[in-house]
Amino acid sequence: MKAVVQRVSEAKVTIDGIVHGQIGTGFMVLLGVGPHDTGADVDYLVNKISKLRVFADDAGKMNRSLAQVGGAVLAISQFTLYADTRKGNRPSFTDAAAPALGAHLYQAFITGLQDAGLPVETGRFGADMQVSLTNDGPVTILFDTEAQHAG
Template identity: 55%
Template sequence: MRIVVQRCKQARVTVGGTTIGSIGNGLMLLVGITHEDTDKDAAYLAEKVAGLRIFEDEAGKMNLSVTDVGGSILSVSQFTLYGDSRKGKRPSFIAAARPEMAAPLYDRFNAMLRDKGLVVETGEFGADMDVELINWGPVTLILDSPGANA
């Protein structure tokens, strides 16, 4: 699994002009899943995301997690994170998991975050979505599970 994590002041996702997920202070996640990913990968990244210390403490140091600051998460599926454009100019998405495998794992990942006490809003798997955010910092990180394919 691969996740692009963006610390944000607010974020939202709309489908067909209707807002389906919206958060204030927290993390915007773009979540990519590949063929070999399992619940173990999802659990590893849920733990990593929940504990990632990228919010500032009273001394101005990045020392607090989204959990510590009472932030929320907006999680959006993003198969294009496994796009390969090393050859030619049209990316190949062969490394991205098929929807029938990716959608249930994406749902389980979000449930794992909720089980950690986080408020998690989501996009709509497979939909054409408009995603907006105010990236705070900006702070953007890329997380891969231990078994993630490049």
């Protein structure tokens, strides 16, 4: 499972011209699911992201978590994180999970963040979405659960 986490001052997702999800301070998370991902990968990412300390404390150091600053998450499914660009100019997406598994684990990720006490807004799995955000910092953190399995 791959996640791109961006610290934002605002973010929104629009579907068919209608705002579907919108947050102020928080994380905009692009989530990609691979074919071998499981609930354990979801749990790992929920734990890491919900406790990620990248918001400034009183001394200006990145030391506060999302909950400590009253932030929210905008979670967007993003199978293109599994693009294989090694050959040619047209990426292959065969390394991404099948839609049924992707949708299931995307929903489990959302539920896990909510169970951790975080407000979560979402896109719509499989939809054509327009995402806009103001990356604060900029701060962008990459997570890949395959790396945790490697050691």
